[in-house]
Amino acid sequence: MSTPDRPPQSEGTYSKLFNDGDSYEQRNRRSQGGSAAYLPFPGSVVHRLRGLGTLRLIIICLAALCAILLISIISMAAQNKNRAQGGGDAVAEVQKQKQGVNVSALVDSINKLQQEKKQLQGEKEELQRAKEEVERAKEEQQKAKEEQQRAKEEQQKAKEEQQKANQELQRANQELQRVNQELQRVNQELQRVNEELQARLAATKAPDVIKPKSTSAPIVCPNSWHLFNSSCYFISRTTRDWPESKSFCESKGAYLAIIHTAEEQTFLWDLLPRGHWNSFWFGLTDEHTEDVWRWVDGTPLVGSSFWEEGEPNNHIDEDCGYIVKTNVLERVATRSWYDAPCDMYLPFICEKYMGPGASTAIPH
Structure with missing residues (x-):
């Protein structure tokens, strides 16, 4: 230095x-x-x-x-x-404090942003659900519109069919009127012809002839047959199913019994023996149409019938009628009909009409 x-x-x-x-x-x-x-x-x-x-x-x-x-x-x-x-x-302390303040502010901002995010997410989901509801509503509206269109088309078709039916009905009415007119014309012609014939018959009338009074012989039933009014009845002792019983009666010139009155029902009931469950086929069936009962001659069951209470019930395909006279339960003549399967084997009742116009063949 x-x-x-x-x-x-x-x-x-x-x-x-x-x-x-x-x-x-x-x-x-x-x-x-x-x-x-x-x-x-x-x-x-x-x-x-x-x-x-x-x-x-x-x-x-x-x-x-x-x-x-x-x-x-x-x-x-x-x-x-x-x-x-x-x-x-x-x-550094001031900066640290400032950083702490900034961090707190950032944390608050993050929390607020997260809350806003959740809120926006919820709003988004609500909007999505609303959108789906709108889409479903649109689909339902489209389906309803299609259904309405189909219904309109069906209505149009029905209207056209009705118009066609009306036209057919008009043609049928016109044809019926034409037929009625033709029938009137024919009736007038027949009336004219009848008048002419009456006039001719009156001009050529023969003297009256005294006819002798006819005498009818008394009805006689063969052995084992029982007479009631103008019919003979047979009570079998053997058993057959309903179709075979019907065939057997027809082979005798008769038919399975047709019962129209309470007197006839009581007469047959009194002929039947009473037993544990004595049952007898007669001529009633609904084998062709369920619950439409007909006699063997094809006539429907009308008027009086003598079914037991709760019968017929078609319990197990029961299409044929039979009469029961039993000791098990108290029964009366006018409440003794039942229905049963036609393939059951039972004794049966045949009837042969012997009145005027009947066949002269005697059952055997």
């Missing part, structure tokens, strides 16, 4: 020291090279030693000054550093 404030006296001191030194070395060499030793003057030696101590003192002072300056610089740098660190900590 340079010391520009150093006085010029110091420079002279340095130069004097160096000059004195040279003289000392020269004198020392001269003394060594001479014959006799050369001893310096004690006062000059003390002067040199004092100059050397002053130099050292100056160097030490300079070194101390440098040390002090260095310590001052270091101290100032440390203080500045501490100040900087203190300011940085404060700034």
